Amino acid sequence: MEDIRIGLGFDSHEFEEGKEILLGGVRIDSPYGLRGHSDADALLHALTDALLGAVGEEDIGSLFKDTDPRWRGASSEIFLSEALRRVSSKGYRIINIDCVVIADRPKIAPYREKIRDNLSRLLGIGKERISVKGKRQEGFCRADGLACICSVLLAGKI
Ligand code: MG
Numbered sequence: 596m597e598d599i600r601i602g603l604g605f606d607s608h609e610f611e612e613g614k615e616i617l618l619g620g621v622r623i624d625s626p627y628g629l630r631g632h633s634d635a636d637a638l639l640h641a642l643t644d645a646l647l648g649a650v651g652e653e654d655i656g657s658l659f660k661d662t663d664p665r666w667r668g669a670s671s672e673i674f675l676s677e678a679l680r681r682v683s684s685k686g687y688r689i690i691n692i693d694c695v696v697i698a699d700r701p702k703i704a705p706y707r708e709k710i711r712d713n714l715s716r717l718l719g720i721g722k723e724r725i726s727v728k729g730k731r732q733e734g735f736c737r738a739d740g741l742a743c744i745c746s747v748l749l750a751g752k753i
């Protein structure tokens with residue numbers, strides 16, 4: 596019998612001059628970047644938290660503390676790969692993921708396919724199982740940053 600798990604992750608980062616924007620591991624052309632201890636990839640952070648949450652693990656901030664010098668400027672692919680390791684070690688696999696990037700700027704649409712391709716590579720699942728979409732903020736949050744929400748569905752044997 597299959598055990599189905601759902602996970603939800605959220606993350607937000609402020610813009611900062613002189614840095615770059617990475618979303619889903621893809622470099623986004625922008626005059627400003629995202630502030631953060633690691634590479635500030637809000638999409639990978641939200642996705643990592645969704646995977647960890649689905650299997651009842653601690654959240655990303657507890658596992659990879661932003662006071663730990665090991666994670667200063669670190670690639671968020673490290674966090675995602677540890678979450679994936681925990682998911683598969685508990686016998687689960689990803690059925691699909693759905694991600695929303697909430698930002699007035701930069702526009703996400705031109706990067707959507709590139710992000711899906713990269714997530715497909717990082718997660719080892721088909722692109723048809725990955726959705727990424729951009730939404731304008733419309734007053735939801737401050738305009739000097741962006742936010743990401745990701746949900747994941749996992750299946751495993753009971
Ligand atoms: Mg973050």
